[in-house]
Amino acid sequence: MLFEEARDRINQAIATLAPLVQEHSREALSDLERKLKENKFNLVVLGEFKRGKTTFINALLGEKLLPSAVLPLTSIVTLLEYGPQVEAEVHFLDGKVEKITPQEIKAYVTEKENPKNEKGVKFVRVLHPASILKKGIILVDTPGVGSLYENNTDVTYGFLPRVDAGVFLLTVDPPLSKEEIAFLKDVYPHVERIFFVLNKVDYVDADDLNEVMEFALGNLKEALGSNHIPIYPLSAKNALEGRIQGDEDRVKKSGIIQLERALEDFLLKEKGSIVLRSSANKVLALLSTLLFQVDLEIKAATTPLDELEKKINRFQEIKEEIAQERRDSEFLFKGEIDSLIKIVSNDMERFGTQKVPRIYQKLMEVFQANKHKGALELSKLMDKAMKELLVKEFDDMVIQENEKVNAEYSRIARRFADKVNGIIDQLMTLAAELFEIPLERFQVEESITEESALWYELEDRPKLLDLEGAGKFISYSILPSAVVHKMIKTELQKKLPEKVDMNCGRVRSDFVDRITKSAMELRWGMEQKMNQTVAFVEKAVQKAKGLREKSQEEVDAALKALKEKKALLEGIKRDLKGILEQRKGKAA
Ligand SMILES: Nc1nc2c(ncn2[C@@H]2O[C@H](COP(=O)(O)OP(=O)(O)OP(=O)(O)O)[C@@H](O)[C@H]2O)c(=O)[nH]1
Ligand SMILES: [Mg+2]
Known part of the structure; x- marks a missing residue:
């Protein structure tokens, strides 16, 4: 088959399907159309x-x-x-x-x-x-x-x-x-x-x-x-x-x-x-969704009403069982998120206790090298040194911790997403079995964004330090140097752990916020996906059930229309498969 001929046939398929699909799928279809046209x-x-x-x-x-x-x-x-x-x-x-x-x-x-x-x-x-x-x-x-x-x-x-x-x-x-x-x-x-x-x-x-x-x-x-x-x-x-x-x-x-x-x-x-x-x-891929829906409607419209009720009830039961399974995995997910938060808290605590003496030691080195300087200069210098050391230590720690948290979070998130996707698959398979409909590689129309990394931004991380206190040292300048030295040291001993502690707290709560937010979004997303799948099946069944309450003529007419739709979709499917058969082709 020539390129042009194949292209025309795909274009025909797109034109036929466009009115049958939802808005966002229609956008994708017109995108395809344009690409085909321009080759x-x-x-x-x-x-x-x-x-x-x-x-x-x-x-x-x-x-x-x-x-x-x-x-x-x-x-x-x-x-x-x-x-x-x-x-x-x-x-x-x-x-x-x-x-x-x-x-x-x-x-x-x-x-x-x-x-x-x-x-x-x-x-x-x-x-x-x-x-x-x-x-x-x-x-x-x-x-x-x-x-x-x-x-x-x-x-x-x-x-x-x-x-x-x-x-x-x-x-x-x-x-x-x-x-x-x-x-x-x-x-x-x-x-x-x-x-x-x-x-x-x-x-x-x-x-x-x-x-x-x-x-x-x-x-x-x-x-x-x-x-x-x-x-x-x-x-x-x-x-x-x-x-x-x-x-x-x-x-x-x-x-x-x-x-x-x-x-x-x-x-x-x-x-x-x-x-x-x-x-x-x-x-x-779009066709398989449409066909499943039509099949479901036809099946439901031709099943005797009491049997249909039974199937609907059975579907509800399955739905309940699956909802339980989902709650279990959510529970597990929540537990894992909590442990991750605990890990972060422990890390911050450990960071604090380890770093304070080390930073203090480094500060004292700066102090020794500069203690001959005047009180004002020395106090400014020490203040600057403390700020620099803290910024550096915190920067390094935040980057490292972030990598760790990110890796751990994506592991947890992926497992949860896999689990829910599995549940959705199961739901579709059961619906297919229950209503005896062929289920072919059904894809829920949804992107896979849930598995993304933790939301975290280095750039707007909390301000690490507030060092307004710097001016306070100035008044020491009239005192004898031994006294000043002692005061500066005392001040450092007091301020350093305070600053480390305060900033550990900020970094911790920043991490916790981001972890919690990411986890919430993921849960919400997965829940939406589940609900959409259930709604998709229920809508088709309800539509057919509504039909059963109408006159036989109306039912027959609707069935006829559904069957025509099905034949149309299947025709398109065969045609497209034929085109694919001729052009088999992955890694280049
Ligand atoms: N040494 C070396 N550096 C490279 C090479 N290619 C890219 N880089 C450097 O790698 C860094 C990232 O390059 P980008 O092109 O911005 O990478 P990217 O994949 O577009 O990054 P994102 O948009 O953030 O995903 C830059 O500093 C580049 O200069 C390479 O072949 N050799
Ligand atoms: Mg780039």
């Missing part, structure tokens, strides 16, 4: 935070167009499409679109300048003349997942249904983490083709690189159960800088040429096919 697809750059996604995209463009940095940065999806000159526009959540200059991109897509997306940006679209874009791909920069910024993880997960092909960035350090494997597994069902890139190879020499490649490869093979997984080594930094400086040799050594070649090769041979398959698959 373009989304090549999405994915990975954990700070793997160099944005740098890689800039290297492909040959200029520092998008902002990159050392701290978790990209917070908004940016789509890059071909255009004769560079242009940029912001698409807001409320539907507004605003033209901006390329220099202004930063103000919208970074965590720093648009914290928690307070500007309400949906995505940024950039036109650029780069040749790779001209060949018909839409290059997409996504926020890194797994960082302290939960929102960034959410944004990327929300985009997964629109990924056609992916570039998954790993780095040499660490070569492949547990979190990355977990993320990859979430990505995998959404993509038709995935390219693995091992970035930052400039950090290692050739021997180490081989070792790292072997390691990553072995783990990827195991995780994905595939034997053929090419990995492209890359230094996005060298590629970008080489291109900016016109240093051909540096560009060549960076590995970007091989990767571009692979991407272009793939574009040339498979783009059309990918566009078709990816669209067909997305429409099929």
Whole structure:
């Protein structure tokens, strides 16, 4: 079948389905339609935070167009499409679109300048003349997942249904983490083709690189159960800088040429096919939901009323049992969250008791080195030293503690989410069995944002210190130095534990707030998901039951309409499956 013919048939399917689906699915359908028409697809750059996604995209463009940095940065999806000159526009959540200059991109897509997306940006679209874009791909920069910024993880997960092909960035350090494997597994069902890139190879020499490649490869093979997984080594930094400086040799050594070649090769041979398959698959996923609903309605409308009542009652019972199971896992989840909070409290306490003597000792070293100085100068100096030492110690501790809490929280959250997802699956299977309906890879229309990392922000963490007291030392300046020294020491001995204690308290309550908030949101999200599933089944059954109270003619007419709808949906399904059969295709 030719591309055009297949495309027309998918378009027909979309046109038929559009009036039958809900608003947000309709949006997704019209998106598919546009991509089919333009024969373009989304090549999405994915990975954990700070793997160099944005740098890689800039290297492909040959200029520092998008902002990159050392701290978790990209917070908004940016789509890059071909255009004769560079242009940029912001698409807001409320539907507004605003033209901006390329220099202004930063103000919208970074965590720093648009914290928690307070500007309400949906995505940024950039036109650029780069040749790779001209060949018909839409290059997409996504926020890194797994960082302290939960929102960034959410944004990327929300985009997964629109990924056609992916570039998954790993780095040499660490070569492949547990979190990355977990993320990859979430990505995998959404993509038709995935390219693995091992970035930052400039950090290692050739021997180490081989070792790292072997390691990553072995783990990827195991995780994905595939034997053929090419990995492209890359230094996005060298590629970008080489291109900016016109240093051909540096560009060549960076590995970007091989990767571009692979991407272009793939574009040339498979783009059309990918566009078709990816669209067909997305429409099929929607179809399975619609078919289940129709089946359920038909079944309910043809089951004798008393039997139907029995089935409804049985479903209610199952629902109750499952609700109990859900309460159990919620209870478990809550318990685990409480222990996590306890861990944080203990850590803070330990930090306090360990650090006070150590900081005091360091302060005394500063004191000894400076005690010849005048009272005023010395007291100011000590005050400054205390502030600096505290800030440093707290900074280090907060970063470490945060990593620990994050890892632990995601473990707990993932387990809970898996559990609830399992329960939902069970519910759907039972409904299917009860009403004797074929259940085919049913997907609840929902993104997977629940499994995101703990919401925590380093930037607006509580002020560590308030040191207004500094001026107090001044009045000591008229006293003899021995007295002053003693007073300063006494003051330090008194103030230091106070400050440490107060700030431990602040950090603790900050952590507790964030853990509690994240946990609450997760529970709420999972509950919504459960309720939606139950409502979905109940709505179909109730609709059919309502029908049974009408005249036989009306029932017959409704049944006829339902059966026609079913035949229509099945026809579309067969057609799409046929298209897929002809174009089989995962790791590139
Ligand atoms: N040494 C080295 N550093 C790199 C390379 N690629 C990126 N970096 C650096 O890594 C840091 C992160 O790069 P970004 O491109 O912002 O990473 P990102 O994946 O877009 O980060 P998020 O948007 O926060 O997820 C920056 O300091 C880059 O300069 C590379 O190949 N080698
Ligand atoms: Mg980025």
